[in-house]
Amino acid sequence: MSQTNGTIVGVNGNMITVEFEDAVSMNEVGYARLGELRLMSEIVRIRGTRADMQVFEDTAGLSVGDAVDFTGDMLSVELGPGLLTQIYDGLQNPLPQLAEACGFFLQRGTYLPALPRDTQWAFTPTAAVGDTLTAGESLGTVPEGIFEHRIMVPFRLRGRYTVASVAEAADYTIEDTVATLTDESGATIEVSMLQRWPVKMPITAYAERLRPTEPLVTKSRTVDTFFPVARGGTFCVPGPFGAGKTVLQQLMSRHADVDVVVVAACGERAGEVVETLREFPELEDPRTGKSLMARTIIICNTSSMPVAAREASVYTGITLASYYRQMGLNVLMLADSTSRWAQALRETSGRLEEIPGEEAFPAYLESVIASFYERGGVVTLKDGSTGSVTIGGTVSPAGGNFDEPVTQGTLKVVGAFHGLSRARSDARRYPAIDPLDSWSKYVSVVDNDAVEAGRSILRRGSEVGQMMKVVGEEGTSQDDFVLYLKSEYMDSAYLQQDAFDAIDGATSAERQQHVYGAISGFLQTNLHFADKTKARSFFHQLTQTTRDWNRADMGSQEFKDIQGRLEHMVSEAAVNA
Amino acid sequence: MHKVYHRVHNIAGNVINIRAEGVRYRELAEVTSRNGTSLAQVIRLQDDEVSLQVFAGARGVATDAEVRFLGHSMQVPFSEALLGRIFTGAANPRDRGPELSENLIDIGGPSVNPAKRIIPRNMVRTGIPMIDVFNTLVESQKLPIFARAGEPYNPLLARIALQAEVDVIVLGGMGLKHDDYLYFRDTLEESGALSRTVMFVHTASDPIVECLLVPDISLAVAEQFALEGKRVLVLLTDMTSFADAMKEIAITMEQIPSNRGYPGDLYSQLASRYEKAVDFDGAGSITILAATTMPGDDVTHPVPDNTGYITEGQFYLRNGRIEPFGSLSRLKQQVNGDTRDDHRTIMDTLIQLYAGYRETLEKQSMGFRMSDWDAKLLKYGTRFEKEMMDLTVNIPLEEALDLGWAILADCFEPMETGIQSKLTDRFWPKSEIGDQKSEVGEEAVESTEPAPVEA
């Protein structure tokens, strides 16, 4: 690699201008020297012999004339066994180790290896001498927690390689050579378990990309039944502050039916990450019986951490997610909040004095968002197995108004939209996903016709509700009133979910099919009541009972009993009873 | 040793430009003209061109002003001697006390490693039922008060400061009216709290750049006290003035505004201050209460909007009362499970019934018929507003919970409240239920709790 030097000629916020001599490349990483410290920076624009670089650290103290060492590499992360359970900042510094080294505060210029160098991993070779392989194909595996972590031909290698040697089954560190390969020209390459990959490049060492069709069960009824997510699909959660975006993501990170979860806390509160990182090690993953942390990677670049690293954090997250997809695993990548990343782009763009687009966001915002979500997907790997990366991002629109560049740019590219409404969160109707505005292009876990029928009741009921605000209950017909009560029932008894109740908070697909089937049966029944008060009190009781049902264990006698009671109540009120 | 320059070749807004070498980004300089001396900070370096922001404003700065670089960035003296003292936004004494210059610390320091934070767990008692019962304040929380300009947010802040059990109070005043500054000073003094308070006050008539320094100085001092193990409460009023100062400066610097003239980094700027709120693993804590006035009473205005995205909830102050709807302490569930068994139930029930009262009022105003139930709600709502919501009410949490039961018993039958019978048996004021019932209530007999006080 070429090693070039440069000299600072300008400092403006987190942006430095650097005069360079030899060749540099766009997005190349350099280190600005500040006494003993070296501050990581990235080239974001080149003009003549000057490069503008965003510094991933506070720039206070830098001076015109200070040296910059270029590395020849783009911003990269380390890939290898040991990533799971880690808590990283946006540049893949392990935060707990950083705390050991620096104490309470994050010290700029301190960079630690992302993966432990001394851990021994039990390597089992799967490739044999003489095999011809390409990037992404397995050389062997090591057990990492509950997974077989594949040690692969490094993704950066192009063309075909012949295995010249492969290590025997034994313990190795990530830097030990586990295989040697020869390329077509006969040159030898030593391969260890550790490889580096530039975060802004997608990893494409797979055979084929497929259309996402299989549902990803999140155990949120509103999501799985009405606005489903598919494995390898994308979805976004826009909403005003306090509407429940973060809580929804936290629930998904716990309950989603996937192998690995990568959580990128991007420019949001540190306190929220602390909850995750203190609680996950204590919580059990029902799928595996292990701690939830065992399947989780946290990338944490909170709002007071350097802004430039915020952008890096979502790319770091998606790169790690894609790495585990290469092992045939289903990965969920959650980013909270993509708006903060967009704002980081806006700040950089402003300092570069680029011509601003809408609300001063850069003109290329949409394409940046699009290419990020494009990195999700289901793929067939070269060995025939499949893996997926599902991406869910929250959006924090200014003033809670979805008609703004980040929300709009995101809606154009995602497959599902879970829009949170202030009215619902104010009324404590959680999750506050608006059942009338939201949409999904993926397939529900329950029967589609039943879902459409439910949607129609929700829509018509809400229209009656609107009208009733004007004309009062007196001015509403009995039939309309019952329709309104039915939609309210669907909302309270099915859409709303108590996140803090162990059973109600996580509803399996099987249970959703069962419960939704029963409830839509109730709703399709013609009900008759003597007057509105009777109707109201009937639905009040039906709601209470259904809520109790939601809290009962599905296999229990109580569950059966309550269902019996519900059916009895409905048949008593049915027109033809 | 430090370089001195005598040629200012450009002055615009509060920013002056000189040609100089070896100057460091964010370094401080002293700018002296005939009209006086001010500190200034380097805000941009481009080749040999240095832009400095003059704290006292560029008014009166001459082209031959003396610019002397100090070789360090903005610092503030830190010691116990700060307590009881009042300073300006530039950390100069505003009282008659001596200048302090020892043990200088940097302001705007790095952020806390998230791995060194702990989950907040201590309630901050305020004696205000709308806070203690419904939206409990938690140590290390960051919480703004959203209010229209005329609302009594400063008296509310002062009251919380006086009643909260904290070791140190740091008051950061931005664009404060002189009267309000005196109000804070006198109120703290009269109650004897001034001796554990340090104030950094920028008043509306002080230079605008000093306004920008107030949060950083206040929080740097707070952080030092917290590292010494102290529980610190920081009051910042009014953060909208702080944001407006940023806007004014951004516009004079010809930065591209993002939304209603505010700079694109408003969120990051506010967040880097609010995120100083912390409970250190193994040391003290910082709790931040801020006032954020809402221009035009509009919560979607960029300042309250961005604030809401940063803080852990918000209190809406409207017509002199904390609004139960919209107000939210996002950390309350960390603490309100361990206060008293009926806390969460009373919190939910009283608010649900109050929501019913509001609906009834609406129906009443539209001329719809009032039922018996409506009549009960009207009675309830009136008592609730007078005895719970009024900000002059000052009672401990337990008394407020008892009062809640008393109001319920005065207006409703236990069944009508939807509270589970386990709790009504235990807490419902006895005389209202009658003798018969209390004999049946087995749990009430088992309960070790003293019988609730009657209203």
Ligand SMILES: Nc1ncnc2c1ncn2[C@@H]1O[C@H](COP(=O)(O)OP(=O)(O)OP(=O)(O)O)[C@@H](O)[C@H]1O
């Ligand atoms: N599903 C839920 N069940 C119960 N309470 C909830 C739920 N979702 C949200 N809340 C309440 O709303 C508060 C705010 O939720 P959350 O932090 O998820 O909002 P947000 O949309 O992420 O806001 P911001 O944009 O400011 O980060 C929570 O602290 C909690 O009190």
Ligand SMILES: [Mg+2]
């Ligand atoms: Mg959030």
